[in-house]
Amino acid sequence: MNQHEAHGSEHPSFLAHHFATPRQQFEAGKLGMWLFLSTEILLFSGLFCAYAVYRANHPEIFVYAHHFLDSTLGAINTVVLICSSFTMAWAVRSAQLGQKKRLCVLLAFTILCGFGFMGIKFIEYRHKWHAGLLPGKHYNPQAHEGDHAPVSGHADEAEHQPTTTAARHPVESAAVEPEHQAATTPASTPASSTASEEHTLQVPPTIGPAGLAAPVTTTADVHAEESTDEKVKNVQIFFSIYFAMTGLHGLHVLAGMSVIGWVLWRSMRGEFGPLYYTPVDLAGLYWHLVDLIWIYLFPLLYLIH
Amino acid sequence: MSSPAVEHHHSEDQGHVVSLGLLAGVWLALLVLTVVTVGAIYVNLGKLNLWLAMIIATIKALLVAVYFMHLRWDRPFNAYILVGSLIFVLLFIGFVMMDTAAYLPEIDFKDTLHP
Amino acid sequence: MSTTGVHPGSALPDSRESNYLTHKSGLGSWMMTLDHKRIGVMYLISILVAFLLGGIFAMLVRTEHLTPKETIMSADTYNQVFTLHGAVMIFLVIIPGIPAAMGNFVLPIMLGAKDVAFPRLNLCSYYLYVVGTVMALASIALGAVDTGWTFYTPYSTTTNTAVIWMVMGAFVLGFSSIFTGLNFIVTIHRLRPPGMTWFRMPLFLWALYATAIIQLLATPVLGITVVLLAVEKAFHIGIFDPQLGGDPVLFQHFFWFYSHPAVYIMILPAMGVISELISVFSHKHIFGYKFIAYSSVAIAILGFLVWGHHMFTSGQSSLANMIFSALTFSVSIPSAIKVFNWLATMFKGSISLETPMCYALSFIFIFGIGGLTGLFLGTLATDIHLHDTYFVVAHFHYVMFGTMIAFVGALHYWWPKMTGRMYSEFWGRIACALIFLGMNITFFTQFVMGSHGMPRRYFNYIEQFASYHQLSTVGAFIQGIGFIVVAIYLAHSLFRGRRAPANPWGGNSLEWHCSSPPPHDNFAVTPTVGDCYDYSGWQYDAQIGGYIPRPVGAEH
Amino acid sequence: MNYWLAQTQGDFWLPPQASTVSAEVDWLFYFIYWLSVFFFVLIVGVMMYFIFRYRRQPGRRAEHTSHHNTLLELTWSGIPLLLVGFIFYTGFKSFMHMTVAPADAAEIKVEGQKWSWSFTYPNGYVDKDLHVPVDASIRLLLSSSDVIHSFYVPAFRVKKDAVPGRYNKAWFRATQPGEYLIFCAEYCGTQHSDMISKCVVHPPGEYEKWLQDASDFLSKMPPAEAGEKLYTTRGCRQCHSVDGTAGQGPSFKGIFDHPVALADGSQVVVDENYIRESILEPNKKVVGGYQAIMPTYKGRLKDEEIGAIIEYIKSLK
Known part of the structure; x- marks a missing residue:
């Protein structure tokens, strides 16, 4: 430190006063980010713990309920996130090499992937909203007919709006339904729109050979749904965990997109180069962690055997 | 760490620059492993399916952590x-x-x- | 060993005109400051205000118990008041107390750094503390909280009170705590000046480092727990609700995975302070430095493995009971190591009973009782009888109040450094004696009634316990008077106190090498570091009422 | 109420011993106690001695001593380790005695609710107090219908949480006839501290008589009084007050013979038939402003019992 202070004028503008060298500042930032990532891992560990406990003790709930998830969409989202991670890592490389234009393009593409991910998530949530596949008390597989779609695609909002507050307007939703189906679920046919399904819940088959997920058709009785769900009780627990996990993860995706947006803005101003690219690197670490968590969420929630 | 020392004094303040080929390779590996994960559920291994999925996920996670997150060249x-x-x-x-x-x-x- | 920390002269400029307090003035310069010392002072003020609140709640609880039936409040009010007392004292006072207020102020100076690694994050963490505090306290106006600070489900999810505000306040406070811990770890790793090796760090820094590990790894679990609780309460998702297929005991696992390690967030920094005080006021090198340092880290790690001992009667399986009980005892060993090392430090020392040392010795006494009564509660057979009685209440107050004692001791120790003023030693010792006496009267009686079966959180109690409760209340009032005395003479010292010398106690860690109060960026010249427990380089100077560097070559 | 009707001694630290495990627990308590006293006196004694012996005096300096001594450190780590190892082992052994009930134990179901206990005896009779014969093993099957409670009898050294959604088990064998207090030890709300019941330990031979007498209450008591007993023991009290305040369900006070508005807008007069129907099919005609959350009592209350409850409601003017 002593040496450096002798040449105070050489203190670059990006170097905070209490650091002696850019290297020290960079490594401090990196260590700080890794520590923060460890707290994120522990934050998610609570949900993984809840998942593990209920799955170990009641595997039948998970086997039954996961058929309601569309694993094609899950797989697409996995690919989207992996691509975004790749472009993010590439962006860090571009920053290191001082390729400003490429850096901006790659960051923008990464944010775009984030939007794609959230868009698909929105479609999935909306489908569950319509089908009444909601957490806890709101789990009501018959309620698919005519509930309002959530106003926004934000993970938490979809999760947080109790069904009771949504007014029923069959006419409006009828107009919405086919559109979202056609646009979003090419490979599967979620049971959500036809009137004949008023009391019949058809489990959407997952992708691939029919042998895997033979469509289970259950006749759900309004008064005693549990007895007809093939004796599978407490299915709502699965959806509580599903929404909690993907919801929290979705929030992290949004946070990551905002951070990358901020980094993108600074990149466009030309703040980063071979000497200083710490924010790009740290935002990248965060984004990769979000990807990492999804890598586990995908098989745990969508691919249950 | 096992990284080639050459990379390091490349620039004191710059950190390690990962080659684009390596990044792309990791990316492809991740995509292939995703396909393998999805494919693995069609093989009935009983309880092992879960462990298989977790092992694949862990390999993917390691790839991301080691290469995308630079852990290989990090402290x-x-x-x-x-x-x-x-x-x-x-x-x-x-x-x-x-x-x-x-x-x-x-x-x-x-x-x-x-x- | 014989080298003093800093070569004399260079480190003792007269900074009366320019120090961190006078560096800039105006409210804005405080609100937006990035200086760790100012942030530490702001934390200190906020925490003292919270302590006043928590203390008032405690007094209300004790006053209510003057008679077996209703004395001054209804049962519902009582339930809210003890909840607030617990939540305020734990989340707002004891957890941030030593790390955020004292640690922020002295950690970078002790280390020889100019600031913590991320000053902005540090300020952010302070404001998160403020926001969290406001949210938690807003619950009073929005319908209060009556769950106890443990928020056990399904009570917390069914009660008709503002639990969501309180738990979301705890969530925000958790992030404040996480950021402080993160800052400390990075600072210690990356900002050590040349010569400051790991084993030259003062033990207080080791304690803060160990604390920060817990803050980072345990607090996020509290975060997810309270978020799930809030979501459960608002939308009935049922993860903890048996009616929807959930499991209330699972909540207890989640909660204690944080809240047991949190106990060590509270006690470890206190132990770090005591290690400093005992050595400085015995004027003797700390004994067993490495064992004390390692025992801090050991406590931090082992503290994660014992949470189940809060759940011996909850329906936890016998297998888990056995494992958690066995692991619980493992924590007692590093704690015992520290106490024995402190005693060995005093051996053949030159012990002066200045106010901070009075607190340090009180801590050993009080922590001795608090630690030893932990044995009753870690033991399965006796815990069944004692669980959820006043015995537990007394036990954790002996430990947690020990932390407060250490906090007040630290406050007195670093007060001259922070404010540049000395306080009255006479009143300092009187107040310490009052607090010590009142504390023991209050809580020792609670051991006796607890072991007789008086359950905790009782509004009414049966006649047989009346005399114990009354004695306990008398003790509480004595403590209250003690704290009022402290407040008065410290406030007085701010305006009328004697100017503090740079090194009033003869300590040798780096904060005593810079002026009182310290200059804006701590060290004009980055110090070279020696053995911070070697006091031979200082001699007392009666004229300035403090220690000055011993002239080179002088005999000692 | 006298705290220890049976036996008022007990000592400075612990309540009287009235179950088979008490002596074992107390022995361990005192073992830890005296060990703690020893270490505490040692630590504080040494500390006081040092404070006095090495107090700062003019002309005296701190002496230089070694800064560490690994052998010493290992000694004062090792000895406590051995001691706590012994404490753990003994504690675990006693705990298993307290946990595993003998095979011949009679079973009583305990249900906690805000804010009372109800005890279901093997013959199906439900009482708000616990009655047991002396020198007989009793296994308790604990549960809760709302929040977590904890069943605690200090004199028996027994405590176990009553958790909703599951059965926890506890057992004891009382050794002294008399009455003992049962506390709720897990915080459960407004009247947590009043959730106190009695455990009556009957001398040999009297328990059976008591149970027979008590089970016969329908024929012995006036119907309204029997109804009141059922009201407190069978869980009506949790939701329905008798003083006019609205709980989870409507208050019983003054409800009989009066019309109430139902959730669907229609009206019904509260008479014998409506009450009977509401007990057996509670969610058919729900009073407006309340949720349909009451469980059915079909098969859980006998016809005479329903009759007694109706009489009790009638009596609440």
């Missing part, structure tokens, strides 16, 4: 943080699962009396 301490926090996660989940599995009969017993 080892950052890797220790990651591993350390995972150990605490396992402790947490492990203890809780051990206990809930052991008291499960009390809950099921109640269920059978009051269905």
Whole structure:
């Protein structure tokens, strides 16, 4: 430190006063980010713990309920996130090499992937909203007919709006339904729109050979749904965990997109180069962690055997 | 770490620059592994399916952490943080699962009396 | 060993005109400051205000118990008041107390750094503390909280009170705590000046480092727990609700995975302070430095493995009971190591009973009782009888109040450094004696009634316990008077106190090498570091009422 | 109420011993106690001695001593380790005695609710107090219908949480006839501290008589009084007050013979038939402003019992 202070004028503008060298500042930032990532891992560990406990003790709930998830969409989202991670890592490389234009393009593409991910998530949530596949008390597989779609695609909002507050307007939703189906679920046919399904819940088959997920058709009785769900009780627990996990993860995706947006803005101003690219690197670490968590969420929630 | 020393004094303040080929390779590997994960559910291995999925996910996670997150060229301490926090996660989940599995009969017993 | 920390002269400029307090003035310069010392002072003020609140709640609880039936409040009010007392004292006072207020102020100076690694994050963490505090306290106006600070489900999810505000306040406070811990770890790793090796760090820094590990790894689990609780309460998702297929005991696992390690967030920094005080006021090198340092880290790690001992009667399986009980005892060993090392430090020392040392010795006494009564509670057979009685209440107050004692001791120790003023030693010792006496009267009686079966959180109690409760209340009032005395003479010292010398106690860690109060960026010249427990380089100077560097070559 | 009707001694630290495990627990308590006293006196004694012996005096300096001594450190780590190892082992052994009930134990179901206990005896009779014969093993099957409670009898050294959604088990064998207090030890709300019941330990031979008498209450008591007993023991009290305040369900006070508005807008007069129907099919005609959450009592209350409850409601003017 002593040496450096002798040449105070050489203190670059990006170097905070209490650091002696850019290297020290960079490594401090990196260590700080890794520590923060460890707290994120522990934050998610609570949900993984809840998942593990209920799955170990009641595997039948998970086997039954996961058929309601569309694993094609899950797989697409996995690919989207992996691509975004790749472009993010590439962006860090571009920053290191001082390729400003490429850096901006790659960051923008990464944010775009984030939007794609959230868009698909929105479609999935909306489908569950319509089908009444909601957490806890709101789990009501018959309620698919005519509930309002959530106003926004934000993970938490979809999760947080109790069904009771949504007014029923069959006419409006009828107009919405086919559109979202056609646009979003090419490979599967979620049971959500036809009137004949008023009391019949058809489990959407997952992708691939029919042998895997033979469509289970259950006749759900309004008064005693549990007895007809093939004796599978407490299915709502699965959806509580599903929404909690993907919801929290979705929030992290949004946070990551905002951070990358901020980094993108600074990149466009030309703040980063071979000497200083710490924010790009740290935002990248965060984004990769979000990807990492999804890598586990995908098989745990969508691919249950 | 095992990284070639040449890379390091490339520039004191710049850190390691990962080659584009390596990044693309990791990316492709991740995509292939995703396909493998999805494909693996068509093979019926009973309980092993879960473990297989977890092993593949862990390989993917390692690829991301080691290459995309630069752990290979980073100070080892950052890797220790990651591993350390995972150990605490396992402790947490492990203890809780051990206990809930052991008291499960009390809950099921109640269920059978009051269905 | 014989080298003093800093070569004399260079480190003792007269900074009366320019120090961190006078560096800039105006409210804005405080609100937006990035200086760790100012942030530490702001934390200190906020925490003292919270302590006043928590203390008032405690007094209300004790006053209510003057008679077996209703004395001054209804049962519902009582339930809210003890909840607030617990939540305020734990989340707002004891957890941030030593690390965020004292640690922020002295950690970078002790280390020889100019600031913590991330000053902005540090300020952010302070404001998160403020926001969290406001949210938690807003619950009073929005319908209060009556769950106890443990928020056990399904009570917390069914009660008709503002639990969501309180738990979301705890969530925000958790992030404040996480950021402080993160800052400390990075600072210690990356900002050590040349010569400051790991084993030259003062033990207080080791304690803060160990604390920060817990803050980072345990607090996020509290975060997810309270978020799930809030979501459960608002939308009935049922993860903890048996009616929806959930499991209330699972909540207890989640909660204690944080809240047991949190106990060590509270006690470890206190132990770090005591290690400093005992050595400085015995004027003797700390004994067993490495064992004390390692025992801090050991406590931090082992503290994660014992949470189940809060759940011996909850329906946790016998297998888990056995494992958690066995692991619990493992924590007692590093704690015992520290106490024995402190005693060995005093051996053949030159012990002066200045106010901070009075607190340090009180801590050993009180922590001795608090630690030893932990044995009753870690033991399965006796815990069954004692669980959820006043015995537990007394036990954790002996430990937690020990932390407060250490906090007040630290406050007195670093007060001259922070404010540049000395306080009255006479009143300092009187107040310490009052607090010590009142504390023991209050809580020792609670051991006796607890072991007789008086359950905790009782509004009414049966006649047989009346005399114990009344004695306990008398003790509480004595403590209250003690704290009022402290407040008065400290406030007085701010305006009328004697100017503090740079090194009033003869300590040798780096904060005593810079002026009182310290200059804006701590060290004009980065110090070279020696053995911070070697006091031979200082001699007392009666004229300035403090220690000055011993002239080179002088005999000692 | 006298705290220890049976036996008022007990000592400075612990309540009287009235179950088979008490002596074992107390022995361990005192073992830890005296060990703690020893270490505490040692630590504080040494500390006081040092404060006095090495107090700062003019002309005296701190002496230089070694800064560490590994052998010493290992000694004062090792000895406590051995001691706590012994404490753990003994504690665990006693705990297993307290946990595993003998095979011949009679079973009583305990249900906690805000804010009372109800005890279901093997013959199906439900009482708000616990009655047991002396020198007989009793296994308790604990549960809760709302929040967590904890069953605690200090004199028996027994405590176990009553958790909703599951059965926890506890057992004891009382050794002294008399009455003992049962506390709720897990915080459960407004009247947590009043959730106190009695455990009556009957001398040999009297328990059976008591149970027979008590089970016969329907024929012995006036119907309204029997109804009141059922009201407190069978869980009506949790939701329905008798003083006019609205709980989870409507208050019983002055409800009989009066019309109430139902959730669907229609009206019904509260008479014998409506009450009977509401007990057996509670969610058919729900009073407006309340949720349909009451469980059915079909098969859980006998016809005479329903009759008694109706009489009790009638009596609440």
